[in-house]
Amino acid sequence: MTAAQGPAVRADLRRLSLNQKTTSSWSLAEAVDGCVRAGLESIGVWREPLADLGVEKASALISDAGLRVSSLCRGGFLTGEGPTAQGAAFEENVRAIEEAAALGTDCLVMVVGGLPEGSRDLPGARGRVAEGIARLAPIAADHGVRLALEPMHPIFTADRGVLATLGEALDLAEQFPPEQVAVVVDTFHVWWDPQVEEQIERAAGRIASFQVCDWITPLPADSLLSRGMMGDGHIDFTRLLGLVTAAGYTGDIEVEIFNAEVWAQDPDEVLATMKERYHRCVLGL
Amino acid sequence: MTAAQGPAVRADLRRLSLNQKTTSSWSLAEAVDGCVRAGLESIGVWREPLADLGVEKASALISDAGLRVSSLCRGGFLTGEGPTAQGAAFEENVRAIEEAAALGTDCLVMVVGGLPEGSRDLPGARGRVAEGIARLAPIAADHGVRLALEPMHPIFTADRGVLATLGEALDLAEQFPPEQVAVVVDTFHVWWDPQVEEQIERAAGRIASFQVCDWITPLPADSLLSRGMMGDGHIDFTRLLGLVTAAGYTGDIEVEIFNAEVWAQDPDEVLATMKERYHRCVLGL
Numbered sequence: 001m002t003a004a005q006g007p008a009v010r011a012d013l014r015r016l017s018l019n020q021k022t023t024s025s026w027s028l029a030e031a032v033d034g035c036v037r038a039g040l041e042s043i044g045v046w047r048e049p050l051a052d053l054g055v056e057k058a059s060a061l062i063s064d065a066g067l068r069v070s071s072l073c074r075g076g077f078l079t080g081e082g083p084t085a086q087g088a089a090f091e092e093n094v095r096a097i098e099e100a101a102a103l104g105t106d107c108l109v110m111v112v113g114g115l116p117e118g119s120r121d122l123p124g125a126r127g128r129v130a131e132g133i134a135r136l137a138p139i140a141a142d143h144g145v146r147l148a149l150e151p152m153h154p155i156f157t158a159d160r161g162v163l164a165t166l167g168e169a170l171d172l173a174e175q176f177p178p179e180q181v182a183v184v185v186d187t188f189h190v191w192w193d194p195q196v197e198e199q200i201e202r203a204a205g206r207i208a209s210f211q212v213c214d215w216i217t218p219l220p221a222d223s224l225l226s227r228g229m230m231g232d233g234h235i236d237f238t239r240l241l242g243l244v245t246a247a248g249y250t251g252d253i254e255v256e257i258f259n260a261e262v263w264a265q266d267p268d269e270v271l272a273t274m275k276e277r278y279h280r281c282v283l284g285l
Numbered sequence: 286m287t288a289a290q291g292p293a294v295r296a297d298l299r300r301l302s303l304n305q306k307t308t309s310s311w312s313l314a315e316a317v318d319g320c321v322r323a324g325l326e327s328i329g330v331w332r333e334p335l336a337d338l339g340v341e342k343a344s345a346l347i348s349d350a351g352l353r354v355s356s357l358c359r360g361g362f363l364t365g366e367g368p369t370a371q372g373a374a375f376e377e378n379v380r381a382i383e384e385a386a387a388l389g390t391d392c393l394v395m396v397v398g399g400l401p402e403g404s405r406d407l408p409g410a411r412g413r414v415a416e417g418i419a420r421l422a423p424i425a426a427d428h429g430v431r432l433a434l435e436p437m438h439p440i441f442t443a444d445r446g447v448l449a450t451l452g453e454a455l456d457l458a459e460q461f462p463p464e465q466v467a468v469v470v471d472t473f474h475v476w477w478d479p480q481v482e483e484q485i486e487r488a489a490g491r492i493a494s495f496q497v498c499d500w501i502t503p504l505p506a507d508s509l510l511s512r513g514m515m516g517d518g519h520i521d522f523t524r525l526l527g528l529v530t531a532a533g534y535t536g537d538i539e540v541e542i543f544n545a546e547v548w549a550q551d552p553d554e555v556l557a558t559m560k561e562r563y564h565r566c567v568l569g570l
Contacts, residue, residue, distance in 0.1 A: 165478075217444045221506035222506075234400055236407065
């Protein structure tokens with residue numbers, strides 16, 4: 001790398017965040033070290049590895065490394081039926097809100113949950129999500145945290161997230177102040193949507209996170225692990241970045257890849273590839 | 286079966302159609318015989334087995350058996366770039382229109398095609414679909430055939446069909462008279478859509494086909510073969526039948542299942558299961 005290239009590339013990394021899931025084999029401490037080695041400034045944290053380390057230690061580790069937390073993944077799973085399931089979900093989400101606050105991030109990603117076992121009542125499940133968000137929103141606000149609703153690709157409607165489109169997530173989010181309930185724009189989940197332009201425009205002021213990974217074909221056998229490295233699939237990232245930018249989003253760009261082949265690689269190599277693809281496929285440089 | 290049950294069950298089969306793909310191992314002649322044995326009155330035909338037999342022979346065989354053709358699958362694949370690809374697609378679709386007319390069905394199912402190899406230009410591909418439909422619609426009308434646009438589940442946007450929602454298909458269909466361009470409502474493709482109620486209502490007068498099969502989890506490894514028998518998955522069929530009925534649809538209800546396990550079964554057994562599930566899960570009897 002020449003001296004002339006150095007500062008430009010450095011500048012371009014300022015918004016790039018590693019979502020921990022992309023380097024699934026790393027502990028949180030290893031991921032923090034890896035980000036520092038790669039010159040990143042931001043990391044998206046998952047609750048399970050966070051629990052392994054403890055929130056206070058994790059928070060100190062991340063800030064001592066000079067990193068910020070772009071998001072905490074994840075709250076949600078609000079579709080359970082009956083007071084016991086709903087009470088447990090409420091308490092779990094309050095803990096997630098507290099953890100986000102302790103980590104200094106205002107973005108709690110909400111994966112809202114799928115249909116309960118044996119249920120075919122999709123409108124009912126969506127109704128319970130709305131009720132759960134209404135109960136949690138003021139608590140999140142008290143902690144300076146936004147509930148970031150993640151509309152999920154319809155491949156996951158049955159078993160992960162009944163909010164299927166950005167428009168649907170905004171219909172719910174708009175019932176609350178934007179500092180309480182916002183949305184995640186994840187390229188994997190929204191790229192196919194014929195309304196993506198108008199809905200991202202509508203999301204102005206409510207985009208809490210922009211996540212990137214690719215839609216690859218043939219789809220891997222395990223649909224949960226079907227996300228690809230940017231450039232390996234069919235998504236036009238520069239178009240989607242242009243849309244969120246036009247909607248006023250200036251925050252981190254988080255790379256979140258669930259993929260068995262990516263997970264089998266040396267995580268430092270994954271970060272190197274991720275940086276190169278980020279420049280070429282996302283920023284269009 | 287008692288005499289009292291006989292007429293009621295017979296009456297309930299009047300709208301049930303076997304889409305040939307559900308009994309993939311059968312030739313068209315075998316499928317026609319199977320439908321007759323099962324007491325069905327209608328069959329959805331695919332072009333490849335039709336070509337094996339020849340259109341004239343097939344048409345005579347089906348009408349001699351007392352069956353009607355609920356649909357011909359399929360035209361489409363209009364997303365290719367350049368005059369050569371588009372010219373070939375046009376000619377192929379004209380042949381499909383002629384075959385539909387020869388079979389006496391007014392419903393040509395259109396699977397519009399995915400992104401061309403290496404392309405990430407989804408708006409461009411959608412634009413070419415609109416151009417192709419505009420060119421074909423008057424030809425279809427001359428033959429008394431409707432182009433039935435099939436919005437496909439977003440799992441197929443990249444590689445099968447860039448029309449991803451019923452709303453998007455209607456945006457295109459409404460540019461033409463309803464007797465020229467209509468839509469297919471396939472439960473597998475639309476069940477997840479938060480706008481499904483309003484879009485089916487909007488589709489009144491343009492529903493050319495109602496197809497049923499289930500969304501099952503975990504999703505089978507081959508996403509093309511991921512459709513399940515009604516009752517094995519998460520779809521509320523009676524709700525969706527109620528919506529198309531409220532929109533004035535009184536036509537056939539076609540069972541179309543792509544699934545390796547179903548294909549491995551004795552096709553007569555598949556038809557027996559299909560009839561039972563149709564009564565219980567679709568009609569709600």
